[in-house]
Amino acid sequence: MDTRPEEMQGTATPRISEPAAKAVISPAVKSAKKPAVVEAPIVIAARGLVKRFGHNVAVSDLDLTVRAGSFYGIVGPNGAGKTTTLSMITGLLRPSAGNVTVHGIDVWARPNEAKRVMGVLPDRLRLFDRLTGAQLLYYAGTLRGLDNDTVRSRSADLAVAFGLEDALNRLVADYSAGMTKKIALACAMIHSPRVLVLDEPFESVDPVSAVNVTEILQKYVAAGGTVVLSSHGMDLIQRVCDHVAIIVQGRVLAAGTIDEVRGPKSLEDRFVELAGGRKVAEGMEWLHNFSD
Numbered sequence: 001m002d003t004r005p006e007e008m009q010g011t012a013t014p015r016i017s018e019p020a021a022k023a024v025i026s027p028a029v030k031s032a033k034k035p036a037v038v039e040a041p042i043v044i045a046a047r048g049l050v051k052r053f054g055h056n057v058a059v060s061d062l063d064l065t066v067r068a069g070s071f072y073g074i075v076g077p078n079g080a081g082k083t084t085t086l087s088m089i090t091g092l093l094r095p096s097a098g099n100v101t102v103h104g105i106d107v108w109a110r111p112n113e114a115k116r117v118m119g120v121l122p123d124r125l126r127l128f129d130r131l132t133g134a135q136l137l138y139y140a141g142t143l144r145g146l147d148n149d150t151v152r153s154r155s156a157d158l159a160v161a162f163g164l165e166d167a168l169n170r171l172v173a174d175y176s177a178g179m180t181k182k183i184a185l186a187c188a189m190i191h192s193p194r195v196l197v198l199d200e201p202f203e204s205v206d207p208v209s210a211v212n213v214t215e216i217l218q219k220y221v222a223a224g225g226t227v228v229l230s231s232h233g234m235d236l237i238q239r240v241c242d243h244v245a246i247i248v249q250g251r252v253l254a255a256g257t258i259d260e261v262r263g264p265k266s267l268e269d270r271f272v273e274l275a276g277g278r279k280v281a282e283g284m285e286w287l288h289n290f291s292d
Contacts (some may be wrong), residue, residue: 040067043195043226044089048098051084051250058084059250062098066228066243071221073241074230075267077275081250082230083123083199089228090120090197102195116144119193121201125184129173133164133183136172137190144191151190158186161216163209177204185213189220196220198229202236214240234268246274 044066051059059081066072076082087093089100091107091114100107105114128136134155141151159165162182167175172183181204188196196217202210217227218240231237237244238258244267245255253274254261262270 040069042066043068043070044100044102044228046085046089046098046100049085049088049095049100050097051081051088051093052096057250059088059095062247062250062252064089064245064252064255066226068226069221069224070226070228070243071217071241072226072228073237073244074228074247075232075234075237075244075271076230076247080247080275082247084250085247086197086199086228086230087122090118090122091115092120092122116191117194119188119191119196121181121185121188121196121198123199127172127180127184127187129175129180130171132169132171133159133175134168136183137168137186140187141190146191154190154192155186158190161212162186163212178206178209181205182209182213193225195226195228198227200231201229202231202233210236234266234271238262238267246271248275 042065044064046062046064049059049062049064050057062081062085064085074082074086084093088095088098089102089107091100091111094108102114103117105117107114128139131139137155137158138151141154142148146154155168159168162185164179164182164186167179167183172180175183181201185198185201188198201213205213214236217229221227229241242257243255244258244261245252246261247253254270258267261267265273
């Protein structure tokens, strides 16, 4: 029985074409069907960080936000405040003002809890170099509360990963600069921290070892860890990191994803632009008059 109004009975039922059917869906309905983008939780939050050394202001009102699963690079010219910033984030240097939380834990109000979730490779780290590599790893592991069997097992794994198997029974004092950097990084990772904060981890490391270290860190991030590192190697930062902050004169001048920060330029060109531009060397004509 045709239940349509009398004036429409006996006529064909109008059919809405598929494109037209799609067109009548309101934009509000369409947008409601899109899944919401869920941002990863904040792992490191630095707010209003200031560090003064006498009358010298090394870091000025610095904010930094790092989310879980990030491979975050910190770049800046020499003396920009990178090491000072990382030292305040990790609890090695007390800020003159501002605060830092790591996984929601106030680094200075609850330092022991905050340091449990971090692995740290400070700049110019002094190691107990009269210990062997194996002894240093054992010390680092037990200091973090690991039992003997776990320390030995993880030490063996780290030695293989960093190519230090044949060096574990030698004194750290006899290590090369690159080997010293690698054993220090192994010590920072032995307790399986949720965040790694690494100041110049690739300095003095040979290219082959740098590739191995990069792969280790990438797998760590892929498993849910977070890495924050400083480096002068723009190519490395651009290739490895997904986020970057450029610090100049103690301030963050740009921060975000690599693409957001560099724009249409290379990261190096963007960095040079923010750091004050390229300097043309003048008054060095004598250098071109070679001695006989």
